[in-house]
Amino acid sequence: MNKIIEADVVVCGGGPAGINAAIAAGRSGAKTVLVERYGFVGGMSTAALVYPWMTFHTTEGKQVIGGIAQEIIDRLIEADASPGHVRDTVGFVHTITPYHPEMYKIVALDMLKEAGVRLLAHSFVDEVLLQGDDTIGSVRLTTKSGKIEVKGRLFVDTTGDADLAYLSGAPCLQGRDGDQRTQPMTMKFRMRGVDLERVKRYMLDHPDEFYKKTPFDELERLPLSGVLGFYKHWKEANLPINRDQVLFFTGPAEDEVLVNTTRVQGLDGTDVEHLTEAEDAGRRQVMMVAKFMRDQLPGFERASISSVGAQIGIRETRRIDGVYALQVDDVVQGRRFDDVIARSGYPIDIHDPSGKGVTAAWVQGDGAYDIPYRCLLPQRMTNLLAGGRCISTTHEALATTRLTPSCMATGQAAGTAAGIAVKRGVAPADIDVSELQAELTKAGALLG
Template sequence: MKTDVDVLIAGAGMAGVVAAIAAARNGASTLLVDRAIFLGGNATGGLLGNFLTFHNLKGEQICDGISQEIVDACIELGGAFPENRGHLHNAYGNTYSVTPIDPEVLKLVTQKLCVEAGVRLMLGSFMVGPVADGETIQGIRVVNKSGEQQLLAKVVIDASGDADIVAKAGGAFQMGDDAGKTMSISLLARMGNVDLDRHLQYVKERPDQFMLGEDPYIGKTRQEVASELTDWKDFPMVTGYYEAVKEAQAKGEFHGSRERILFSVMPTPGVVIVNSTSMLGYNPVDAQSMTQAALEGREQTFAVAKFFQKYVPGFEASFVLDSASALGVRESRRIVGVDTLRTDDCLAGKKSDQDVGRGAHCLDVHEPSGKIYHKHIRDGESYGMSYWTLVPQKLNNLLVAGRCLSSERYANGSARNQAHIQAMGQAAGTAAAMCVERSITPREVDVATLRERLQEQGAVV
């Protein structure tokens, strides 16, 4: 079967979802494809539990538009906190704000917004490669319950996270560090029956055990930050428990790849999302390697849950509600684009008239060794993401959106975060619709006009 649409989005993670909504709202007939049977990618299937980050360290909102609409719709359904448009202040301080999002509510919200915009969906469909005439992409091939299908489109957006379409079309990409090694992979899990008041009491007793006030703009000691916490919502993303982790590691009760644990609070009472497994040395685009990572992840998940029950105050009677239906891949392919997001430009908070979105998350790289590296954007600023980082160097009729953007590795450690990949999605979807409307290719898009349209539609460029 062949399907002809204007814009086809390959991958329904949050970059793909936002791209699809943007393309459809801008008049393109749009098809969104994914192997899962729900939308949201790592934010839903990966049980992420939050979006980072809508603000720079000075507290200015640098991401808006469709991504904020998604948060607003989650608030309506009880899947995000109603305070401050869903954004809670992040006492941990790796960002100014954190936006907790219930993954189940997000599945429904993304689906509703896509359907309302007129996006057609094809789920349960694995994308095996492009349909191409030389370097010109004409669509993609999928395998699903119906067999193998060709889906044709005027413009394709590769939002697979792994740049699967770019790679299989022969486009240039980079992966990992100089040796090709990538960041750790994690399997996230939801735990229920947690006493968060008891947990907060412990934070106040032992602030030395937590990352608190890492943001230099907070300008306070850990003790001062802890003394101001009055509700568990004041510390929505918790990381620490150094002594407990060390003790458990010495007894063989906790894996050796992390020196601290991390969990995020949810709008659902007594429920948290635990992000504390860490699988090192796997190849995210190799099926056998990912199988082994999945097996290790499941073993680690139960060991980590036991650690929480034994060592973390408030978790004594907690239990594993569920684990993610997809492995959390932090890093894989980064395309080589017409332009590349550079680490120095991120740190300097660079602005340009080619920017179609902004990023403000600190550089956040989980090294292949397991060590976590953080570096903040200078002066609490945000940096620009140029349209040309979404345009592959050689292939035609193809854009990317999401963590596979053209970027240096440490810059990717920032831009890969949710608010930023959603901004890229809005830009790529709008650009693709403009290509169809004007019968031009992604390379011929006038960025000034694209920026104007994005701003009219609520985005921050």
């Protein structure tokens, strides 16, 4: 017989969005369960070494994401596990936020416990049980101790892949219009033994070999936080990887970098056989890129691999087809919405699904755009919300909402909305959005 657990709010997916959703729901007083497939929380930020977090600010440096996300940063700073928000020496955004992933796991667990959240780790959602055509009654988990059924009043999909929505029968979309191809996957890895002063000296002596927005006029006094370029070295190496430059970020250790340079294209992150192939291809690319960097790049002569992601990093898979889909023009024009529940200053950042390049477009106006509550509401399912990477957007707009701080913000909004819906005894679509906005603002979210 199945073990049965009952809750008010069930959050599926323990990445940054799910963590923040569960904390918000738990703080509202709702009995909350968080379901996570790994033995630790953090999602792509821990399992796939997605690092650093970018960005909490606009290109002019105004902070537009706060709330639980900023609480986490503050705790990491107190634990000497993050320097906080620092200038991005790549120049793509104004700030990035380095952090130690192992401490993030602990900090997140502490905050979940303080909020009264029950965590079910090593648990994989494999079935959604409906009550009628439009209401989720429970989710069934596969675990080491057998099947567990978790009943809830409200459900929040923060799986990144819209697994809960898809299994429930809610409409979902995937990839770009036409061919449904998604942004490529990347196997990230860390290297130790890097001479970062030598890297910086080379950058200052050869600025034409690096990204045009690199802040060279500030580089002498700024700590090196990230590097995009080494164009000449990459071209000469002619590796069978379909991109045109090297990208890495520094830290957490003084001689350490996180390399974001591999690229696995044309595979579906929701297909187990494709994922298996992607893991294989990604790890082989890691070895290839690490050897190239050690042999060819100044500052990497004594470097070696110190860690590789537990899984490949996934930028895009399924997303809900919601009440409203955020459009690329909404982002670029910095559009405001009456039902705003989160803001972001991160630009459009599309890693080409089939080519070498990256398509970028910056936010105009005050440098930030609104994410409306309607993007969190799927069609058809009345007691389901989405947060994080699988909210309702177009393929192009997903290229900004998928970034971790944005996911943290929409996760907090989804969890807060779920808590209000439970308290008021209504469906998420019927809550008073002004009450949601007031609760978010009270909790430190930046909506103005």
